[in-house]
Structure formats: structure tokens, C-alpha cells
Amino acid sequence: MAWQGKILRVNLSKGTCTPEPLNMEWARQYLGQRGLGTKYLVSEIDPKVDPLSPDNKLIFATGPLTGTMASTGGRYSVITKGALTGAIACSNSGGFFGAELKMAGWDMVIIEGKSPSPVYLYIENDRAQLLPADFLWGKSVWETEPAIQSRHQDPLIRVSSIGRAGENQVLYAAIVNDLHRAAGRSGVGAVMGSKNLKAVAVRGTKGVGNIRDPKAFMEAVRVGKEILKNHPVTGQGLPKFGTQVLMNVINEVGALPTRNHRDVQFEGAHKISGEAMREPRPTDGKPNLVTNQACFGCTIACGRISKLDETHWTVKNKPEYWGASGGLEYEAAWALGAANGVDDLEALTYANFICNEDGMDPISFGATVGAVMELYEMGVLTEAEIGMPAPFGSAEALCRFAEWTARGEGFGKVIGLGSRRLCEKYGHPELSMSVKGQEFPAYDGRSLQGMGLGYATANRGACHLRGYMVSTEVLGSPVKTDPKATEGKPEMLKAIQDATAVVDSTGLCLFTTFAWTLADIQPQLQAACEGDWSMESLNLLGERIWNLEREFNLKAGFSAKDDTLPPRLLKEPAKTGPQKGEVCHLDVMLPKYYEVRGWTPEGVPTPETRQRLGLS
Known part of the structure; x- marks a missing residue:
């Protein structure tokens, strides 16, 4: 069924590591990684909790396709209440750590409380223990990872750790695995540091063997890899020049x-x-x-x-x-x-x-x-x-x-x-x-209207990875739209945001969507996982995740007034380039966005929307 069916609950205050069965009902509703980790988080913490208090939790979550032969199946996410924002935080990383965690037999690790002294979590298949990390505290990521591998005499251990920025509570501190892959945004590393947790080290040799239909899965994966190879972005541009x-x-x-x-x-x-x-x-x-x-x-x-x-x-x-x-x-x-x-x-x-x-x-x-x-x-x-x-x-x-x-x-x-x-x-x-x-990523919301709307409405704060409107406004995928246009952008953004929530929950990399649509991912999920993973169910799942995140933020104290942009983007026109003279027309797009989302004019999901998505 692709999931391992097991989570690890680590209570740092008590020093305990306890296995639990995965809530399969939630897995069918939220899939994995971003969606499932968020469901666990919002079910277990007070949205108004101080992000840096022991009452906040930190969740390392894999997806059902993490650790499989699916192309890019190496992702994991860290979910928490963000230190930088106070909003829902879900930071995605690649490398090899996520696959190692999955192959050790775990879908997710839930970390709660605060250790009285620095520790690191060591997982070797079914065995998990908290070990003293005083010898690591004050060290960089580059020093921490080899030090743990050396201590356990195993160079194949995969390590996800914080550096001095996380220890010092830099509010945008990251969690870094494999030396330079990172769960980078929203201050997840500061939350980890606040718990006196220096690292999570994993060695997994179990593999992921419980695929529902191996033959169909192998064929779906083969077809997907061909599409990636033949696309100009995923087959040529990204390999040669990267992002x-x-x-x-x-x-x-x-x-x-x-x-x-x-x-x-x-x-x-x-x-x-x-x-x-x-x-x-x-x-x-x-x-x-x-x-x-x-x-x-x-x-x-x-x-x-x-x-x-x-x-x-x-x-x-x-x-x-x-x-x-x-x-x-x-x-x-x-x-x-x-x-x-x-x-x-x-x-x-x-x-x-x-x-x-x-x-x-x-x-x-x-x-x-x-x-x-x-x-x-x-x-x-x-x-x-x-x-x-x-x-x-x-x-x-x-x-x-x-x-x-x-x-x-x-x-x-x-x-x-x-x-x-x-x-x-x-x-x-x-x-x-x-x-x-x-903080904004690398695209100006005056020049790309849909991207500006995406920034204003992203649940984790300004983010390009939650609704990458650049793909349609610049790259012409899935269709080319006019960067200056506001009409149709709310509908397009909602569709991309919901689809992205699905991809982020699978264990696959979002970069595949330069070439793939959900229709290319759906056969891989259907072959790997038990249950109904039709396009209709996936679209509903993505929308459900987005609204769950929104509801957490509303309970945390955010409101429609936070769905805005700095005055510079709303009032100071672009000085040069093809979009010279433009500001972001957020006032035109936001009301329509709320409408297509099924929210009130105040940005709150209606009872009908909540019921339709199974959030009631």
C-alpha cells in the first residue's frame, strides 16, 4: 500500500521514542507528507501556541511514493508552526534523508516537548533512541553530519540537522540534510533548535516493498520518466543549468x-x-x-x-x-x-x-x-x-x-x-x-499579476512553491497567459495551488510538474496505493489540504487583512521592462479568488465548502 503504516512519536521532555500505527483514515484523506503531516499537526497543537515553546511540535513526514522507484521519489517535509511567521509551516527537502527514513520503516516522526540538554535522534530501522549531543552543539551542519557517521561507524547514515543558526534561533533557520539539501523556509530550524534537538540520523535497510500493483507501478513510472526525459525543461534546461x-x-x-x-x-x-x-x-x-x-x-x-x-x-x-x-x-x-x-x-x-x-x-x-x-x-x-x-x-x-x-x-x-x-x-x-x-522569492508581483496574488494568499507566507504562476505567465505551461492580465488568474491560481498540495503530499518533487500534470502522477499513485486515487479524488484532496492550512492560520490569528502585499508592490509602478508602469492589481483579483475558493468575502471557508471537503 506504499505507506509503511507506522509513525514514531518522540517526546523530548520525557526522553521516550514510541511507535504508533499510522492513521490510515487520515492517509486516505490527506495522502502523506505535506497533507498528512499538517493533519497531524493541526489535530495536536493549539494554533495560538508560541512557535518556540515546548508545546509546538515538529513533524518529519514522507509521502507514499518516497523511497520508491518513482522518479524524484526522495522528498520529505518538515511541518510545524513557523518561527518566522507564526503561520502553518511546511518545508520540503530532497537529497537522500527522506528515502532513508521511509526505508527504515517510518512514514513520519512526530517530535514534541523540549529536551533538558542537547540530543540527537538516532533511528536504525525499528530501533530509535535519543543520544546526548553536547559534543555536537555549537558545530555546523558540515561538522555534525560526519561526526554522527563517525560515532556510529557507518558512512551510509543519513543526517538531517541544524547548524548554529538553528541553535541561535535565527528565525529563518533551516534544517539541512545531506550537507546542502534543506527544508529551508519559515524557520523550521529555529523550532528544532528551541527543542534542543541537534539532528535526526537514520539508517534504513527495510526498503519499500508493499506496492499495491508492482507491475502497473513499474509501467506508470517508466512512462513518467520518458515524459521527463523528453521535455525541454526537465530533460535539458534543468540538468544543464539547474534552476x-x-x-x-x-x-x-x-x-x-x-x-x-x-x-x-x-x-x-x-x-x-x-x-x-x-x-x-x-x-x-x-x-x-x-x-x-x-x-x-x-x-x-x-x-x-x-x-x-x-x-x-x-x-x-x-x-x-x-x-x-x-x-x-x-x-x-x-x-x-x-x-x-x-x-x-x-x-x-x-x-x-x-x-x-x-x-x-x-x-x-x-x-x-x-x-x-x-x-x-x-x-x-x-x-x-x-x-x-x-x-x-x-x-x-x-x-x-x-x-x-x-x-x-x-x-x-x-x-x-x-x-x-x-x-x-x-x-x-x-x-x-x-x-x-x-520574505518574497525571486519574482516581482507587479510584473506577474498571478504571482502577486499567489504571494498574498499563500498559507505559509510569500512563496513561489505554493502556486507557481510563473509557469503560465512566463514559461507557458500548462497554457500561456498574459503577465499583465488579471482576468482568469484567481481560477488558474486556485487550480495550481490545489495541484501543488497533492504533489507535495506524494513524496515526489514539484519540479516534475514542469513536464507532468496530475494526470501523469495519478497512475503512479493508483498503482502504488490502496484506495481510490482518481483525478476527482486528487483534486478534492488538494483543495482539502489548502483549506485545512487556511483554517489553522485563521485560528492562529490571521485574517483577510494578512492577504496583502507591501505598499511598494501596490503603489510604486515597475520602472523598466515589458511591464513598465504596472503595479499589482490585488484589489481586483482577491475578491474573485475568495469566491472561487468557496470562502466568504472575509476569506473564511463557508460551511458548505467545509462540508464538501470533509472538514466539518
């Missing part, structure tokens, strides 16, 4: 937020693009990019492995950064680069290494630095207060800020609060480019 294939594309359409969203195009975009990563450097004749890399079971291999120029000022005397490691992806390159006006590719790579090394979300970090640089140029923040000059374009400031924030030093403690709290602290809340406290 960085988008840098020049988004810049040309005038949707690349630059210098804290003052501008929508960056004159240095080509210097920090996927193409630039492949070009030989003048210093040593070698490119920034070493190779691409795949997660478990992936036939796309969009991951980047990069190596810094050893003569670059960031690492000239730091040989510990001379080895190859996780390179820039598009969102990180944008947040560390264009968002701050920095076009030094090596500096961006170094800052990204720091984010991986100590577990920080590069999107929220980079976007917060953008706010700092604008406040500095306005004279609100001074060199004396910050500790160094911080104008837009300063690669030195970017890199020092990354070091300070990761280590909890100096002004880095303030940057670690995120842009909303930082801008409020200095009297300019309007300069935080965020929704519900979470």
Missing part, C-alpha cells in the same frame, strides 16, 4: 526584484546566471560549476555542485571552503545577488556556502539584507550601528552579514530576526518585502 536557467529569463521579462524591490531588472543578472556559472574564470580558467547532482531516485538532476576560486577574497585564507559543495540555485542567487545589487558570483557562492554550512534560508537572509541596505542608504541605519558600510552592491557587507548572522554575532543578531521585525524595529515596516512575515 539558474531562470535568472536571465526572468530579468528579460522585467520580473527580477532588485535592490529590495526598488527595481524589476538587474543590470548584473548575466554575471550571476546559470550561464555564468559554466564559464571559465579569468583567474584559474575553471568554471564555478563543477557538476550537477541528483537527489534520491531523480532523473532530472538539477542540483548544483560548485567550487570557489581559491584566490577570491572571501576564501583566500580559508582552505576549509576550497572543496566542492552545494552551489547556487536560482532563488538563492537572486536573494544574495539581485535583491542586494551584488553581481559578484564568487561572493554569492561563498554566502550560499555559509547558509548551507550553518542552516539558514538564503531567501529570507538575502531579502533581509536588502532591507538593511535600503535603510542604510536612507540614513536610518548607520555604519557605527551596523559595524561596517552597507550600501547596495556591497559584496563585502553581504558576506560579513552571512558570517555574523550564522554565528549570532553583532548586527547579525538583528538580521536574524527577518525583515519584518527588523524594519519594524527601525520604524519602516513598509520596507519589509514580505507576506505574513515571510
